Amino acid sequence: MAGNRAVAYQGPGRVEVRDIDYPSFTLQDGPGVNPANVGRELPHAAILKVVTTNICGSDQHMVRGRTTAPEGLVLGHEITGEVVETGPGVEFIKEGDLVSVPFNIACGRCRNCKEGATGICLNVNPDRPGSAYGYVDMGGWVGGQAEYVLVPYADWNLLKFPDKDRAMEKILDLTMLSDIFPTGFHGAVSAGTGVGSTVYVAGAGPVGLAAAASAQLLGAAVVIVGDLQEERLQQARSFGCETVDVSKGDPKDQIEQILGVPEVDCGVDAVGFEARGHGAGAAQEAPATVLNSLMDLTRAGGGIGIPGLYVTGDPGGVDEAAKEGSLSLRLGLGWAKSHYFITGQCPVMKYHRGLMQAILHDRVQIAKAVNATVVSLDEAPEAYAEFDSGVARKYVIDPHGLVA
Incomplete structure (x- = not known):
């Protein structure tokens, strides 16, 4: 043997x-x-x-x-x-x-x-x-x-x-x-990506890059990828994505500079529970940041795909709530904008x-x-x-x- x-x-x-x-x-x-x-x-x-x-x-x-x-x-x-x-x-x-x-x-x-x-x-x-x-x-x-x-x-x-x-x-x-390819694809599909869509992918790690490539495969007109790491943003640009550096501020403002409007049709969370803040808060872990940001910048009636991992037990969570996967979400904003969310394993x-x-x-x-x-x-x-x-x-x- x-x-x-x-x-x-x-x-x-x-x-x-x-x-x-x-x-x-x-x-x-x-x-x-x-x-x-x-x-x-x-x-x-x-x-x-x-x-x-x-x-x-x-x-x-x-x-x-x-x-x-x-x-x-x-x-x-x-x-x-x-x-x-x-x-x-x-x-x-x-x-x-x-x-x-x-x-x-x-x-x-x-x-x-x-x-x-x-x-x-x-x-x-x-x-x-x-x-x-x-x-x-x-x-x-x-x-x-x-x-x-x-x-x-x-x-x-x-x-x-x-x-x-x-x-x-x-x-x-x-x-x-x-x-990662099916997972990224699932995130793009779950968010409603289709021909002519504008798509924002939060996170330029491998799943985020796979989601961006998948959005292109699905016919998106513009794919924007946000991250804190310039090297990862360069990788996204290497195959035709627009990028935003969230360490420089709210992605919504940078998206407006790219599209002319501060919103996208579809949002994808490829970051998950170890998310960090945006702008001046980028050095601090803030696990609800990406989900709240996506609700803010996704158009009313749009979809949010969530292939990023969230867990029920996190010993290193920033507070007692985060340690059991409870996050401070602006669910009222998502409700008011009639968003739909798809989560879980691909x-x-x-x-x-x-x-x-x-x-x-x-x-x-x-x-x-x-x-x-x-x-x-x-x-x-x-x-x-x-x-x-x-x-x-x-x-x-x-x-x-x-x-x-």
């Missing part, structure tokens, strides 16, 4: 590469595993040799110590891999298939899955609807920043690429299908096949938009530190040296 190594959370600010067990078709106990899931038999699962696995901003929240993640938790929910073994209940996925893994773990059998809401599957997390690999309070499924990983309900969850050689040529684009399966086709047929270059940067598994701790500094990169881990 092959060995296995993975990236594990070791406490605030620390990750390390360590030896872990090779996957088996029984869910084992370990850091973060829900006791009700221990011993769960998985004949419907597949074991993958990981080809690429990405570092996500959601991982960074845990590594900063801003969640209740336990030490030793194996990280990684953005996974692309080659099937090396299947359980006796797997019928259609075969050994040798190159596949994308949605970060949502879904059974395909419950009411929510059957209705397409795979981000809130009822059968994979004993604590609450919804699950993901290598993530706090998500049932304890082992993360994929590893050499090998197990994927349950393989026939349902896995997206097989139709041509392995062609897929490997575009692997840096296709690796984004596990999370249901990746709703989008990933279509986005795969857009990549394979050269309709979008998502890896270029997010500045995909390949590192080895051993370089992952350094990549985490660099990502935390605000660099404009999307780190792609290549555990087996398979990426050209």
Whole structure:
């Protein structure tokens, strides 16, 4: 049997590469595993040799110590891999298939899955609807920043690429299908983006850049991206976005300079609960800032998509309310303007096949938009530190040296 190594959370600010067990078709106990899931038999699962696995901003929240993640938790929910073994209940996925893994773990059998809401599957997390690999309070499924990983309900969850050689040529684009491309797309779609829309995306991290590229793909007339980091704003401009530096003041005023009016049709929150203030308050964490700002600058009747992460437990919250995910929102303003809001995990399966086709047929270059940067598994701790500094990169881990 092959060995296995993975990236594990070791406490605030620390990750390390360590030896872990090779996957088996029984869910084992370990850091973060829900006791009700221990011993769960998985004949419907597949074991993958990981080809690429990405570092996500959601991982960074845990590594900063801003969640209740336990030490030793194996990280990684953005996974692309080659099937090396299947359980006796797997019928259609075969050994040798190159596949994308949605970060949502879904059974395909419950009411929510059957209705397409795979981000809130009822059968994979004993604590609450919804699950993901290598993530706090998500049932304890082992993360994929590893050499090998197990994927349950393989026939349902896995997206097989139709041509392995062609897929490997575009692997840096296709690796984004596990999370950030569908998540950014979901944010743009949820906000109502269409042909001719004006769109403001708060946050120029990888999800924000993916949302901006998605808005362009959907036909937006103007896409404006706001952030505090000039390097990230430069990355947004590199593929045709307008930008605003929110450290210089209210984005609404800067949007008026671009559009001639101080509002947009659609707003996307790609920042989440670690938001900071605008202008003179940019140095201070203010978790409701982005949501309140979006209500202010989105036109009456417009939509706000919220792919940015909000949590129910934040030990580092700025006050007692924020520590349990309670924020001071101007909901009255949103009500008065008849806004609608869509939040929660992106249901990746709703989008990933279509986005795969857009990549394979050269309709979008998502890896270029997010500045995909390949590192080895051993370089992952350094990549985490660099990502935390605000660099404009999307780190792609290549555990087996398979990426050209």
